[in-house]
Amino acid sequence: MTATAVLSVASEIYPLIKTGGLADVAGALPAALAREDVVIRTLLPGYPAVMSKLESAEPARAYPSLFGGPANVLAGRAAGLDLFVVEAPHLFDRIGNPYLGPDGRDWGDNALRFAALARVGADLGKGAIPGYTPDIVHAHDWQAALAPVYLHYDGGPRPKTVLTIHNLAFQGHFPGSILHAIGLPPRAMSIDGVEYFHGVGYLKGGLQFADRITTVSPTYAREILTSDFGMALDGLLRARASDVEGIVNGIDDTVWNPATDAALAVNYSALRIDMRVRNKAALQQRFGLTVAAQAPLFGVVSRLTHQKGLDLLLEELPDVVARGGQLALLGSGEKPLEDGFRAAAAAHPGSIACIFGYDEGLSHLLQAGVDFVLVPSRFEPCGLTQLYGLRYGATPIVARVGGLADTVIDANDAALSAGVATGVQFAPPSTPALAYALKRAFALYADDAAMRRTRLNGMRADVSWRGPAKRYAALYRALARSEQ
Ligand code: ADP
Numbered sequence: 123m124t125a126t127a128v129l130s131v132a133s134e135i136y137p138l139i140k141t142g143g144l145a146d147v148a149g150a151l152p153a154a155l156a157r158e159d160v161v162i163r164t165l166l167p168g169y170p171a172v173m174s175k176l177e178s179a180e181p182a183r184a185y186p187s188l189f190g191g192p193a194n195v196l197a198g199r200a201a202g203l204d205l206f207v208v209e210a211p212h213l214f215d216r217i218g219n220p221y222l223g224p225d226g227r228d229w230g231d232n233a234l235r236f237a238a239l240a241r242v243g244a245d246l247g248k249g250a251i252p253g254y255t256p257d258i259v260h261a262h263d264w265q266a267a268l269a270p271v272y273l274h275y276d277g278g279p280r281p282k283t284v285l286t287i288h289n290l291a292f293q294g295h296f297p298g299s300i301l302h303a304i305g306l307p308p309r310a311m312s313i314d315g316v317e318y319f320h321g322v323g324y325l326k327g328g329l330q331f332a333d334r335i336t337t338v339s340p341t342y343a344r345e346i347l348t349s350d351f352g353m354a355l356d357g358l359l360r361a362r363a364s365d366v367e368g369i370v371n372g373i374d375d376t377v378w379n380p381a382t383d384a385a386l387a388v389n390y391s392a393l394r395i396d397m398r399v400r401n402k403a404a405l406q407q408r409f410g411l412t413v414a415a416q417a418p419l420f421g422v423v424s425r426l427t428h429q430k431g432l433d434l435l436l437e438e439l440p441d442v443v444a445r446g447g448q449l450a451l452l453g454s455g456e457k458p459l460e461d462g463f464r465a466a467a468a469a470h471p472g473s474i475a476c477i478f479g480y481d482e483g484l485s486h487l488l489q490a491g492v493d494f495v496l497v498p499s500r501f502e503p504c505g506l507t508q509l510y511g512l513r514y515g516a517t518p519i520v521a522r523v524g525g526l527a528d529t530v531i532d533a534n535d536a537a538l539s540a541g542v543a544t545g546v547q548f549a550p551p552s553t554p555a556l557a558y559a560l561k562r563a564f565a566l567y568a569d570d571a572a573m574r575r576t577r578l579n580g581m582r583a584d585v586s587w588r589g590p591a592k593r594y595a596a597l598y599r600a601l602a603r604s605e606q
Pocket residue numbers: 142143423424425452453454479480481482485504505506507508
């Protein structure tokens with residue numbers, strides 16, 4: 123059997139440049155799939171953060187003009203990843219966030235920048251670099267979504283295509299006037315093409331033409347077919363439902379390993395779970411909470427946005443404190459939410475404490491120290507915090523949506539008596555449902571044996587990339603074999 127060759131087209135990749143989960147997935151898949159006999163090369167924009175890390179870069183193809191300036195495709199490696207990089211200074215030689223200018227707003231030419239990425243992806247897919255002909259072009263999110271669109275309108279032989287939705291909230295919607303500039307034919311401006319609310323929809327076009335569509339959990343894959351979660355693309359997604367699949371994300375279990383994690387006060391494993399309490403004390407100290415081993419300690423590590431449902435938690439905090447619970451929150455985001463948590467901390471010193479900002483190391487200590495990690499999201503394509511919680515013995519309390527529904531086993535009576543529970547789920551995302559979940563969490567905490575079992579089940583759950591990698595490999599192989 124020959125290896126399946128995949129060209130992954132992504133606008134960010136861990137550890138070179140990251141704003142979200144897309145970077146983690148793009149960065150993890152190549153190594154995870156190498157074990158499955160799938161060879162992935164990733165095509166990236168040549169941002170300074172990428173160019174400066176590129177080793178042994180060789181020019182592989184020149185574009186005299188790529189949407190307004192000359193460009194080169196370089197073949198090279200960085201951070202152990204095999205890359206093609208679009209060196210196009212007029213589009214990508216900009217420091218900082220890949221999408222936003224220094225004023226915090228989208229770059230005015232994002233339509234051209236990411237059309238260029240997709241255009242090159244389509245060309246490489248068709249064999250523009252001698253000796254390289256991928257079986258599959260795998261585009262991630264709206265920034266790469268035009269790759270299947272170009273391959274469709276170019277006509278002629280083409281590789282198979284996969285489009286992955288990491289978050290349907292971001293769709294790449296631009297005025298219709300850009301159609302000519304991005305090199306699509308006038309006939310593409312139709313309901314069966316890229317036309318979307320009188321403009322051009324990049325994700326919409328990709329969803330129209332990709333051979334397969336994936337998203338990052340089976341439940342989210344079902345949810346986006348409904349008007350409640352479909353963000354105006356549910357009609358198109360329903361029309362393509364038989365080509366939509368959900369594959370959960372994994373985590374890097376070498377970076378997230380409580381037995382070796384340098385950010386913890388004390389390392390531990392499932393076999394030495396009693397050591398964990400020393401991280402709880404260190405965390406309470408760090409946050410300025412009362413150091414109390416017996417107090418049930420709840421934690422949050424999150425962007426503070428409406429999506430994450432933390433306004434629901436705010437309403438329940440007085441009750442959590444009244445029952446003897448504590449909260450440690452690490453996050454940043456919308457001011458009203460920050461203000462709300464700041465006020466709660468002021469009202470309950472020693473019991474509620476917040477650190478506003480982004481702190482990777484502290485997020486590790488938090489997962490190692492809290493008893494429960496709370497993720498009350500209104501929607502969640504996959505979610506990572508609950509996976510880290512499982513691995514670290516911080517029992518997740520989650521809304522039953524998206525990937526949260528797929529990765530946590532609710533501690534209902536059946537799961538408890540079968541000995542398989544890993545957390546607490548609630549639905550719908552509302553204050554009364556969360557209140558009930560918290561009540562159940564307090565009851566679980568009071569039952570030493572059940573709590574210990576639930577924690578250990580979580581720590582022993584496989585949340586690595588091994589399972590998901592097999593699913594991607596099966597998808598790629600089936601697609602590579604299928605007829606056009
Ligand atoms: P989303 O991508 O929607 O923000 P995820 O749960 O998929 O949600 O991923 C969030 C990631 O960001 C996790 O790795 C989480 O630990 C991390 N994170 C979020 N906020 C912070 C913060 N303030 N400090 C450190 N890490 C954070």
